[in-house]
Amino acid sequence: MTTMRSLQGQGHHLSDTFVQLDVLNNHHAGIPPFGARMEAIGLSPLKPTAIDTLQVNIGKMCNQTCKHCHVDAGPDRKEMMTREIMEHCLDILRHHAIPTVDITGGAPEMHPEFRWFVGEIRKLGKHIIDRCNLTIIRANKKYHDLPDFLARHEVGVVSSLPHYVAGRTDRQRGDGVFEASIEALTLLNRVGYGQEDSSLQLNLVYNPTGAFLPGDQQQLEADFKRILKEQYQIDFNNLYAITNMPISRFLDYLLSSGNYQAYMEKLLESFNPAAAQGLMCRNTLSVSWDGYLYDCDFNQMLDMKVNTLAGPHIKDFDLEALTDREIRIDQHCYGCTAGAGSSCGGETV
Amino acid sequence: MEKTYYYPEDLKKFGSVREFQPELGEKFFNYYNSVFKEGALTQREKALIALAVSHAVQCPYCIDAYTSGSIEKGATEEQMMEAVHVATAIKGGAALVHGVQMMNKAKSILM
Numbered sequence: 001m002t003t004m005r006s007l008q009g010q011g012h013h014l015s016d017t018f019v020q021l022d023v024l025n026n027h028h029a030g031i032p033p034f035g036a037r038m039e040a041i042g043l044s045p046l047k048p049t050a051i052d053t054l055q056v057n058i059g060k061m062c063n064q065t066c067k068h069c070h071v072d073a074g075p076d077r078k079e080m081m082t083r084e085i086m087e088h089c090l091d092i093l094r095h096h097a098i099p100t101v102d103i104t105g106g107a108p109e110m111h112p113e114f115r116w117f118v119g120e121i122r123k124l125g126k127h128i129i130d131r132c133n134l135t136i137i138r139a140n141k142k143y144h145d146l147p148d149f150l151a152r153h154e155v156g157v158v159s160s161l162p163h164y165v166a167g168r169t170d171r172q173r174g175d176g177v178f179e180a181s182i183e184a185l186t187l188l189n190r191v192g193y194g195q196e197d198s199s200l201q202l203n204l205v206y207n208p209t210g211a212f213l214p215g216d217q218q219q220l221e222a223d224f225k226r227i228l229k230e231q232y233q234i235d236f237n238n239l240y241a242i243t244n245m246p247i248s249r250f251l252d253y254l255l256s257s258g259n260y261q262a263y264m265e266k267l268l269e270s271f272n273p274a275a276a277q278g279l280m281c282r283n284t285l286s287v288s289w290d291g292y293l294y295d296c297d298f299n300q301m302l303d304m305k306v307n308t309l310a311g312p313h314i315k316d317f318d319l320e321a322l323t324d325r326e327i328r329i330d331q332h333c334y335g336c337t338a339g340a341g342s343s344c345g346g347e348t349v
Numbered sequence: 350m351e352k353t354y355y356y357p358e359d360l361k362k363f364g365s366v367r368e369f370q371p372e373l374g375e376k377f378f379n380y381y382n383s384v385f386k387e388g389a390l391t392q393r394e395k396a397l398i399a400l401a402v403s404h405a406v407q408c409p410y411c412i413d414a415y416t417s418g419s420i421e422k423g424a425t426e427e428q429m430m431e432a433v434h435v436a437t438a439i440k441g442g443a444a445l446v447h448g449v450q451m452m453n454k455a456k457s458i459l460m
Contacts, residue, residue, distance in 0.1 A: 165425050208421075215422040219391065223423055265361075 004065045006074040007249060014252050015072060017303040023251065023260075024331035031264050034333045041273045045326040051319070052283040055102040055297060055344065056081070056089055058114065059289050062106040063139045066160075066173045068207065068250040070301050073106040085291040086117050088314045093124050096319055102284075102344065104131040104297065109146055118153050128155045131344075134184035135177055147184075151191040156201040158240070158344075159185075162209050164227040172209045185234045194236040202236045205346075207244055211259035213266060213339055214241035217347045240346030243267075245298050245335040267334035275341025278348035281327050287314055295327045297344070298335070304328045360410045393422035400429060401436040 007015040014020055038044045060077035062069075093101065101121050108114055108130060121128050130150060137146045150157060159181070163169050166178035185202075189195065194202035206220050214220065221239035228234040244250045246263060254260040281295040285306075291314040294300035308325045310318035341348030367374030385395055396419040403411030419429050 168425075210420070212417055212421050216392065219393065220423050 004074075006060075006065060006072045006076055007252060008072055009074065009076040012252065014248065014255075017301070020247055020251060020302060021330060023255070024246065028261050028264050031268050031331065031334075034329050034331055037271055037334075037337075038276060038329065041276060043273075043276055046279070046282070046329060048323055048325065048327060049282045051096070051098055051285050051322065053100040053102050053280075053285070054089065054093065054098050055104060055284055055286045057104050057286065057288055057297060057300060058086070058106070058108050058111045058117070060106045061110050062133065063110065063136055064107070064133055064174050064177065066249070067253055068172055068244050070245050070248045070250060070298060071106060072248045072301070077106065079289045080111055081113075081289040081291070083113055083116075085287075085289070085314060086113060086120075088291060088317075089287060090117075090120050090124070092314065092317050093121065093126055098126070098285075100127045100129065102129040102131065107133050107136045109136050109143060115149060118149075118155060122153045128153065129158055130155045132157050132159050132184075133173075134159045134161070134181040137184040137187060138180045147187045147191045147193070150188075151193065151200055154200065156203070157188060157193055158203045158205060160205040160207065161185075161224075162205075162207050164224055164231075168209045182232050182234065185228075185236070186232070189233075189235055194234075196235075201238075203238045203240055204236050205240045205242055207242045211254060211257065211263045213243055213270060214342075217241040217340065238346070240344075241340075241342075242344070242346060243335045243338055243342035245332050247298060247332050248301055264331075264334070267338045270338035271334065272337055272339060272341060272349060274349045275337045275339070278341055278343075279327075279333075279336055280343035280345070280348065281336075284344070285322065291315065293317070293322070295325075296336075298332055299328055302330065302332065304330065355409055357409075357413065360413055363410070391422075393419070393424055396422045397424055397428060397432045401432040404433050405436040405440050 014023075035044060038046060057071070059080035060071055060073045061075065061080065062073035062077070063075060065074040092098070103114075103118070105111070109132065111117075118128060118130075132146075132150075136143050138144075160173070161169060161181055162172050169178040169181065170176065188202055191200070192198040193200045204224060206214060206224065208214050217239060220241055224239050225236070228236070246254055246260070246267070251260075254263050281299070284296060286294040286297050286300050288294065288300050292300075293306045293312050293314060294304065295306060305312035306322065306325055307328055308316075308318065308321040310316045310321035336342050336348075364378065367378075385392065385399075390398075396415055399411065400415040400419050403415050416429065419432075
């Protein structure tokens with residue numbers, strides 16, 4: 001498996017969130033402000049409906065350096081959530097009726113406190129999602145028992161597999177990733193994930209391997225199910241089709257490949273008011289490794305902290321103020337409103 | 350007059366053909382959109398047929414649109430190239446099958 005350095009590790013200008021926002025706002029022609037589109041359909045200001053999911057990004061370290069990664073994660077990223085911040089998250093979960101905790105990274109399993117954190121969340125009776133890159137399970141002996149651990153704690157697994165053609169997956173996620181992912185999926189199936197008679201959920205994420213939008217989620221799911229079963233005897237529950245956001249490394253790809261303008265136009269052309277209604281930022285709250293709160297994981301990566309009077313840090317958590325906040329939007333939000341919509345759980349329409 | 354017949358950005362202006370004849374333009378686009386809806390053929394199968402036809406009629410706008418369209422609908426590179434070979438086989442075959450006509454004529458006038 002080969003890896004490249006993160007944008008931050010390269011000292012790339014796009015690792016600066018101000019530069020990304022400047023590109024998104026000023027480096028294309030004819031893309032109206034996202035806010036104006038939302039205003040035209042009566043969704044301005046954009047307000048939350050509830051907080052159903054606490055998405056906790058526990059660190060940016062990853063064993064992969066995927067070309068489209070909006071986190072700019074990689075082996076060279078060392079940011080990790082402290083136990084103190086995790087305790088704050090647990091405290092909030094203990095005192096509020098937030099049913100789901102979505103743990104992400106980086107590769108969250110690389111965090112030394114990952115298993116402790118999962119165990120503590122389970123004690124609170126919350127549903128847990130682990131955004132697992134699959135290859136981590138095979139990356140090192142110490143992770144080989146992850147399928148058993150996750151199954152024991154009834155953790156739902158959500159894993160990226162951008163294509164059932166090995167070359168397509170490897171071009172985005174690194175050489176050898178497809179083969180290692182198939183091995184990991186086999187191990188997850190073996191402990192009951194994705195099986196008909198099991199409650200252990202294994203959901204795959206399809207995201208386009210280039211400058212195009214995802215096709216119909218149902219059709220893609222049917223293709224993935226048929227081909228993964230026929231060729232690799234792999235089962236899974238659902239496929240989530242997710243649009244690539246024009247930020248971070250995917251933004252770098254769009255700019256360097258000359259696809260940026262056309263991609264933004266495509267997102268604009270595909271703006272769907274129904275998808276705007278169901279935006280995930282309306283029922284999710286995202287926490288960064290250093291404890292700041294964001295409307296979504298993408299706003300987190302653009303360092304657009306929540307806009308509340310109570311303050312943007314988890315130490316300032318105030319459910320009432322957060323439920324009443326105005327969600328921050330910018331040009332990247334066109335990614336979540338295109339076509340059938342896009343969220344961490346796939347289509348929204 | 351433009352210096353070239355083809356501009357990639359003109360693809361996005363396709364809908365503007367309604368400007369000179371709105372009624373027929375509207376009818377065409379309604380028909381066009383219905384054709385590409387999921388039916389007895391999947392949207393991907395239709396996109397691949399469109400890609401093959403695009404090559405047969407050598408329409409750069411159509412090749413642009415249906416390469417993206419086929420990929421979005423989940424087609425692989427291999428499937429897309431096979432579609433192009435189908436177009437090639439039919440176009441080549443169409444020329445070659447007329448060889449029979451040539452042979453018939455030749456045989457009719459040769460001793």
